[in-house]
Ligand SMILES: CC(=O)SCCNC(=O)CCNC(=O)[C@H](O)C(C)(C)COP(=O)(O)OP(=O)(O)OC[C@H]1O[C@@H](n2cnc3c(N)ncnc32)[C@H](O)[C@@H]1OP(=O)(O)O
């Protein structure tokens with residue numbers, strides 16, 4: 001086996017196996033963007049797709065050829081030749097060569113069941129398919145990564161034959177022999193035992209490719225590395241066929257920070273969170289908050305006891321310094337908060353509370369009471385900031401309500417599903433001026449929003465720059481039917497970012513009013529603070 005010392009090479013297959021995930025479809029432009037990002041991160045191999053599969057992947061390789069990659073080697077993926085034909089005549093192998101990549105990954109069968117059932121050929125012919133396909137690609141000067149599909153299942157069923165397939169690839173010159181847990185059902189102990197046995201027979205460097213069907217893809221990958229494997233195949237965020245592939249956002253920091261291997265530069269790893277979110281954004285997949293290492297909740301502390309301890313030393317409740325992977329510590333404020341949560345949050349927001357223990361206690365009591373009534377501040381940090389500022393006397397109202405009247409009129413002649421007119425009449429005080437105005441809208445909440453803006457834009461023209469992004473209503477105690485308390489969560493945005501606010505009431509208009517006015521007040525507060 002070639003000597004790699006502590007180095008483990010990372011082979012990313014987000015653009016190939018990642019796109020086999022349900023719900024993911026990338027354009028050529030998307031693929032190129034992701035590939036460039038992975039190259040910047042320092043990933044060693046980027047598998048761009050399967051050129052024999054579709055025109056999109058062919059175009060990717062055509063365009064990738066013209067790009068000068070910083071250090072990543074681009075790989076094209078395909079299968080061994082079809083049974084009963086010459087490797088050079090197989091359109092799939094020809095497409096692999098026409099992709100003109102420095103690296104080619106070729107997948108072959110290791111499991112006798114697959115040879116006889118899926119390929120419907122003989123065990124001997126499968127060995128020839130592997131030998132001739134790898135041999136031809138080597139004749140054309142490619143670095144060949146041989147992916148031994150279903151290796152662990154194949155080895156369990158027929159160890160001698162599974163090993164024979166690896167020897168066929170190695171004998172034909174494959175540069176890497178990658179053991180695949182294609183069905184994702186292997187256990188770490190099995191991976192350890194089988195990988196250790198294989199190492200005695202195969203001289204070429206080994207790789208590992210695991211799937212997550214048993215939720216063990218990361219564990220199986222790092223176990224294989226501890227047995228001497230020096231290439232890990234996986235995807236960003238674990239995207240992949242069925243339950244996904246080994247998640248590189250977990251594999252890499254585990255190998256590097258916990259096990260002492262070298263995968264990427266430590267300075268690059270500080271971009272891991274950014275890369276994870278970038279790939280989710282392009283793939284149009286909502287990032288998982290609880291994703292280890294890179295999720296927004298990965299270093300979010302909610303329980304008062306936890307926050308109290310991390311303020312003394314973050315190691316008490318963090319397995320790793322979040323900055324190592326470009327993530328950050330967050331403290332949440334909720335009914336589970338203690339004084340530490342409030343003090344941390346206030347300090348983060350620049351609210352001076354530290355000398356006033358009684359004030360802190362009153363604020364905690366108020367938050368707990370409000371959460372009991374249905375408010376949820378961890379999802380509405382803008383409302384929380386207003387509550388803390390009001391509670392500490394560090395806030396001046398931008399406007400106050402004098403009266404609000406809403407008219408909702410349904411006209412039967414307009415039929416079902418339409419014909420409801422909504423109008424809001426509002427009287428506000430801004431400083432020593434009273435303003436009285438009215439507006440219509442698509443529904444009562446929209447009418448209130450329009451009337452508020454109409455009244456306030458004269459005083460605060462910048463309000464035109466904020467808009468509503470999301471409006472969510474949740475019924476809190478369904479048993480009371482239409483009398484139930486509702487929680488309204490509003491997400492708003494301007495050109496600099498988004499913020500969330502909350503309102504709770506038995507009346508949906510009142511709950512919406514609270515969340516809407518908090519949103520506007522928060523926007524105005526930030527604007528005024530910026531001007532200071
Ligand atoms: C473990 C993995 O993730 S492997 C990657 C899986 N990814 C994909 O399949 C996505 C891309 N695939 C495709 O675009 C298409 O399936 C293609 C172009 C590869 C093949 O399409 P088709 O020729 O229409 O065949 P189809 O998809 O129906 O069946 C696959 C064929 O490949 C054969 N095959 C499967 N694995 C191998 C292999 N390792 N070596 C040679 N042939 C293989 C199958 O036996 C089957 O042949 P058959 O049509 O003679 O029965």
Ligand SMILES: CC(=O)C(=O)O
Nearest residue numbers: 107147149150180182
């Ligand atoms: C190669 C591959 O994608 C697999 O065996 O799962």
